[in-house]
Amino acid sequence: MLKQTPKLVAAIEAKTLPDLMYIEGTALGAVAEEGKPKYVIPVDDLINEVGKDDFYEQWLDFYKMEGKHYLFPIDAFANLTHIIKPMLESVGIKEFPDSKGPIPKSWNDWEEFAKAYKKKFPDKPVFGLTLGPGAGDGSESWEMVWWPYGGALMKSQGKAGITFKSEATYRTLERFLDWWDKGYFPKDAFSTDGFYNNNCYLAEITPMIVEGPTPYYAAVTRNPELAGKTILTGCPSGPAGSITYTSEDGFIIFKDSPNQDLAKDFILYFVKDKDAFMDGFIKPTFGGLSPVFKSIGEKLKAFSPTWKFIIEDIEKCKPANVSWTYNLPSKAADTIHWDFTYPTMLSRALIDRIPIDSAIEEAYKHIVEVFESVYGY
Amino acid sequence: MKLKTRETLTAYSLLIPTFLIIFFVNFYPLFRVFYLSFFKKIVGSEEVFIGFKNYISLFASDIFWKVVTATVIFILSAVPLKMLLGIGLALILNKPSKLRPILRNIIILPWALPVYVSAYVWVWLYNPSLGLLNKITETLGLGHYYWLQDYPMLGIVIVNVWQTVPFVALAILAGLQSIKQELYEAAAIDGAATFQIFKYVTLPSLKQTLYILTALQILWTFGEFVTIWILTAGGPGYATKTLPIYIYEKTFISQDLGMAATLSVIALPIFLMIVIYVIRSLRG
Numbered sequence A: 001m002l003k004q005t006p007k008l009v010a011a012i013e014a015k016t017l018p019d020l021m022y023i024e025g026t027a028l029g030a031v032a033e034e035g036k037p038k039y040v041i042p043v044d045d046l047i048n049e050v051g052k053d054d055f056y057e058q059w060l061d062f063y064k065m066e067g068k069h070y071l072f073p074i075d076a077f078a079n080l081t082h083i084i085k086p087m088l089e090s091v092g093i094k095e096f097p098d099s100k101g102p103i104p105k106s107w108n109d110w111e112e113f114a115k116a117y118k119k120k121f122p123d124k125p126v127f128g129l130t131l132g133p134g135a136g137d138g139s140e141s142w143e144m145v146w147w148p149y150g151g152a153l154m155k156s157q158g159k160a161g162i163t164f165k166s167e168a169t170y171r172t173l174e175r176f177l178d179w180w181d182k183g184y185f186p187k188d189a190f191s192t193d194g195f196y197n198n199n200c201y202l203a204e205i206t207p208m209i210v211e212g213p214t215p216y217y218a219a220v221t222r223n224p225e226l227a228g229k230t231i232l233t234g235c236p237s238g239p240a241g242s243i244t245y246t247s248e249d250g251f252i253i254f255k256d257s258p259n260q261d262l263a264k265d266f267i268l269y270f271v272k273d274k275d276a277f278m279d280g281f282i283k284p285t286f287g288g289l290s291p292v293f294k295s296i297g298e299k300l301k302a303f304s305p306t307w308k309f310i311i312e313d314i315e316k317c318k319p320a321n322v323s324w325t326y327n328l329p330s331k332a333a334d335t336i337h338w339d340f341t342y343p344t345m346l347s348r349a350l351i352d353r354i355p356i357d358s359a360i361e362e363a364y365k366h367i368v369e370v371f372e373s374v375y376g377y
Numbered sequence B: 001m002k003l004k005t006r007e008t009l010t011a012y013s014l015l016i017p018t019f020l021i022i023f024f025v026n027f028y029p030l031f032r033v034f035y036l037s038f039f040k041k042i043v044g045s046e047e048v049f050i051g052f053k054n055y056i057s058l059f060a061s062d063i064f065w066k067v068v069t070a071t072v073i074f075i076l077s078a079v080p081l082k083m084l085l086g087i088g089l090a091l092i093l094n095k096p097s098k099l100r101p102i103l104r105n106i107i108i109l110p111w112a113l114p115v116y117v118s119a120y121v122w123v124w125l126y127n128p129s130l131g132l133l134n135k136i137t138e139t140l141g142l143g144h145y146y147w148l149q150d151y152p153m154l155g156i157v158i159v160n161v162w163q164t165v166p167f168v169a170l171a172i173l174a175g176l177q178s179i180k181q182e183l184y185e186a187a188a189i190d191g192a193a194t195f196q197i198f199k200y201v202t203l204p205s206l207k208q209t210l211y212i213l214t215a216l217q218i219l220w221t222f223g224e225f226v227t228i229w230i231l232t233a234g235g236p237g238y239a240t241k242t243l244p245i246y247i248y249e250k251t252f253i254s255q256d257l258g259m260a261a262t263l264s265v266i267a268l269p270i271f272l273m274i275v276i277y278v279i280r281s282l283r284g
Helices: A004-014 A025-030 A044-050 A057-063 A085-089 A107-120 A137-149 A167-181 A196-202 A214-222 A224-228 A260-272 A274-285 A294-303 A305-316 A331-338 A341-350 A356-375 B003-036 B053-059 B062-094 B100-112 B115-126 B132-139 B152-177 B181-189 B194-222 B226-231 B243-253 B257-283
Strands: A020-024 A072-078 A080-084 A208-211 A230-233 A243-253 A318-320
Touching: A004 A020, A004 A025, A004 B243, A020 A025, A020 A260, A025 A057, A025 A243, A025 A331, A044 A260, A057 A072, A057 A243, A057 A318, A072 A260, A072 A274, A072 A305, A080 A085, A080 A214, A085 A230, A107 A137, A107 A167, A137 A167, A137 A196, A137 A208, A137 A243, A137 A331, A137 A341, A167 A341, A167 A356, A196 A208, A196 A214, A208 A214, A214 A224, A214 A230, A224 A230, A230 A305, A243 A260, A260 A274, A274 A294, A294 A305, A331 A341, A331 A356, A341 A356, A356 B062, B003 B257, B053 B257, B062 B100, B062 B152, B062 B194, B062 B243, B100 B152, B115 B132, B115 B152, B115 B226, B152 B194, B152 B226, B181 B194, B194 B257, B226 B243, B243 B257
Parallel strands: A243 A318
Antiparallel strands: A020 A243, A072 A243, A080 A208, A080 A230
């Protein structure tokens, strides 16, 4: 995203947009929003030609605006909790309060685990979450705790739609501060390394991380022993349920392209032979990319237990993206996520030790600035 | 038409392409940035004239002043350090020695490396778990540090100094080697001590070089982007969010070209003052 957006921005201003682009769906806000699908054309004809019924609805409709689809979904990903089983079992908890079983399912469960783990291993961190800027993981870490506790950035376009400043925001920041002070996060969690949380898992620094299945993919291909002792579960839930940070990639076709037909042909060619698409594009990622087609999903479920788990988890999850609870492309929400507003707020409270209220107020002012600049009202 | 007039016209016409290139490459972007600073301009939207509103909101913004503070701290920490270390290195390299050619080549390495590469090397050196720096401090019993988290400004200053000191040292070395040997001989005959020779012969002779180098270093340090972006991305918090980082964020993440232009315009007078200073120093 951080590498994609500057190119997109430059192309829009220089009027040199390409014919089509493979983008992360959240970036769609830069070129099309509800009421303002400025640069791209609907791709409903392509979706119908490929077979609308074969798409998982949740992915197909993720970027649907005013009844039209502007993104042709190709692949999706949803965050999963990667748990290193021996580390989890080291504290011997047989039943967590919320999951009622040996595997933590909620942040509440994870807090219980963290208490026990720190008691046994005072010097070891528990949550392998990135808190700093760099990639989008620092923003995701905040969102993945904030959303299940009822927090959200916006409910509609415009300044009046900002829902950031809330009790849930205060409590979530308080929770992060508490976890930080208790040493649940690694002390270098504010790293700008985009792979920080992945490394926490791959180097077995923490018992858990929450991330798309890419670290698991890395373990399968490079460290099968680690993969063998890994449990994948959904994102930890909170009082508002299990809300999963998800995104999907797909093709967009630009309005000014003189080659729209060629672009459409290309997309059709790309997915027409679904078996070849599955074997060549989805399967080699070991879950790093999940299918958007039900037919591929069913085949992959039968292919391996890991695929079965990943797909079933995605089928069950409540997908959320950067504009949750609005959940439509929003340039403002995209900016807030990618300009590291949340990691900045976290570091102001956790490292600079400014009061929680002040850190939230500072972030809020910035959010208002962004909304004013994008929507002007 | 007289021959002289025709020659003059020909000469001017031959200069036109160069003027055009300079105009479009240097002056047009400058005018455009100045012009945009008076507009609300979001990528993909029409420009809306808003007068000085961008300037007003910028000066009223807490973040802007945090950015200015970080930029000033960065420059005031890095530039004097580079100059002092540069002088020291140059003096060492100026001493006749068989190792001098090898030393020169080794010392130039950090400057010769692409900035991108050296910044990533430092990311790993600073890494709290796997980095060499912590291995050294732990071996020496000096403890374990979260360098870029607890000392982010120091972290980027060290890397910036490490990258640019070789250039400063080599430029000063060139200045040192142009000082006439007779001056040193005369000072020695008059019984001047080593420090007196340095203070009354070396430093005054290097004055011009040092002025220009200092000005250039202020300019380059002010414009530093890659190293900071790779090491800290401006964080944690606002600790290392310097003006170029903030301009980049405003341009490519917020896509607020009007505000980014305003920030650039604000930086312009500072740059101009330094450039004027450099030109005047060059004139002697």
